[in-house]
Amino acid sequence: xxxxxxxxxxxxxxxxxxxxxxxxxxxxxxxxxxxxxxxxxxxxxxxxxxxxxxxxxxxxxxxxxxxxxxxxxxxxxxxxxxxxxxxxxxxxxxxxxxxxxxxxxxxxxxxxxxxxxxxxxxxxxxxxxxxxxxxxxxxxxxxxxxxxxxxxxxxxxxxxxxxxxxxxxxxxxxxxxxxxxxxxxxxxxxxxxxxxxxxxxxxxxxxxxxxxxxxxxxxxxxxxxxxxxxxxxx
Amino acid sequence: xxxxxxxxxxxxxxxxxxxxxxxxxxxxxxxxxxxxxxxxxxxxxxxxxxxxxxxxxxxxxxxxxxxxxxxxxxxxxxxxxxxxxxxxxxxxxxxxxxxxxxxxxxxxxxxxxxxxxxxxxxxxxxxx
Ligand code: SF4
Ligand code: FES
Numbered sequence: 487x488x489x490x491x492x493x494x495x496x497x498x499x500x501x502x503x504x505x506x507x508x509x510x511x512x513x514x515x516x517x518x519x520x521x522x523x524x525x526x527x528x529x530x531x532x533x534x535x536x537x538x539x540x541x542x543x544x545x546x547x548x549x550x551x552x553x554x555x556x557x558x559x560x561x562x563x564x565x566x567x568x569x570x571x572x573x574x575x576x577x578x579x580x581x582x583x584x585x586x587x588x589x590x591x592x593x594x595x596x597x598x599x600x601x602x603x604x605x606x607x608x609x610x611x612x613x614x615x616x617x618x619x620x621x622x623x624x625x626x627x628x629x630x631x632x633x634x635x636x637x638x639x640x641x642x643x644x645x646x647x648x649x650x651x652x653x654x655x656x657x658x659x660x661x662x663x664x665x666x667x668x669x670x671x672x673x674x675x676x677x678x679x680x681x682x683x684x685x686x687x688x689x690x691x692x693x694x695x696x697x698x699x700x701x702x703x704x705x706x707x708x709x710x711x712x713x714x715x716x717x718x719x720x
Numbered sequence: 721x722x723x724x725x726x727x728x729x730x731x732x733x734x735x736x737x738x739x740x741x742x743x744x745x746x747x748x749x750x751x752x753x754x755x756x757x758x759x760x761x762x763x764x765x766x767x768x769x770x771x772x773x774x775x776x777x778x779x780x781x782x783x784x785x786x787x788x789x790x791x792x793x794x795x796x797x798x799x800x801x802x803x804x805x806x807x808x809x810x811x812x813x814x815x816x817x818x819x820x821x822x823x824x825x826x827x828x829x830x831x832x833x834x835x836x837x838x839x840x841x842x843x844x845x846x847x848x
Contacts, residue, residue: 689809
């Protein structure tokens with residue numbers, strides 16, 4: 487089948503504004519959008535800029551807007567699109583460096599701000615720090631994040647104010663806050679209780695829909711809001 | 721130089737967030753509608769009672785018109801029901817995974833409630 491891709495273009499060395507280029511190519515229903523981008527770059531326009539690494543939904547580097555909604559290019563098949571006209575644009579709310587490539591640094595700054603690492607000052611036991619299956623289950627969902635930024639850049643609160651820490655950082659805080667072995671939950675909760683923390687979330691739900699790992703992002707944010715309101719993690 | 725991170729209203733509105741994003745947008749719009757109504761009411765009362773001004777009467781006629789009343793009733797019903805839905809989800813975050821379903825459910829409450837109210841209002845209006 488023939489597919490037409492209308493792609494957002496911006497070259498910082500030549501353009502002052504964005505524009506769109508249209509490419510038409512043959513595709514199989516089982517081709518991924520990433521395959522189409524690769525083919526355009528290989529055969530039609532070598533200057534097209536986009537990120538990719540694993541091509542298997544693991545590294546999180548190819549989050550883009552496909553027909554108006556955030557997705558990983560390597561996880562969307564042509565047959566899933568239900569149309570042969572495809573509009574490809576960069577994710578919103580981060581500076582566009584070139585074509586589909588955005589500056590991820592502000593996103594990672596927010597990630598770093600929530601202490602996304604294990605904190606336990608007790609002397610390590612001889613073997614591993616034990617945890618029951620139920621305790622592990624408590625934060626299982628939020629361990630799956632691949633930091634693709636699809637959630638944060640789908641959030642209108644983040645579009646309006648880039649200081650909002652964003653769903654992804656909150657998901658990664660949740661992963662440690664509810665880990666029974668961690669000791670820095672109170673500090674993380676304090677960070678998220680700030681002006682640009684969890685209360686910027688207005689349960690718009692775009693993040694959960696955008697997450698390629700099917701993480702219940704809004705629920706994780708809601709659990710942190712509730713922990714803050716109750717003053718306990720139970 | 722990189723393009724600014726700014727997201728324009730149009731670019732944001734074009735994001736296909738679906739029902740829950742629409743509910744969020746309508747919650748803001750209906751909230752502004754209610755504020756507009758209350759503000760007009762206060763201004764009109766002040767102008768009429770304190771200053772005996774005709775402008776107050778004109779504002780009164782505007783917000784008591786059937787069109788504005790139909791709009792404001794929608795705002796009040798939507799804002800109330802959607803606000804209740806959000807409170808429920810805030811209290812029980814585990815229900816947030818059913819957010820899409822909850823948005824559908826709220827329309828099943830809002831539409832009959834609104835249509836019935838609008839029907840009664842329009843019938844009275846037509847009857848004079
Ligand atoms: S929560 Fe999901 S959408 Fe957000 S960064 Fe992690 S994997 Fe990506
Ligand atoms: S290229 Fe790695 S997630 Fe898509």
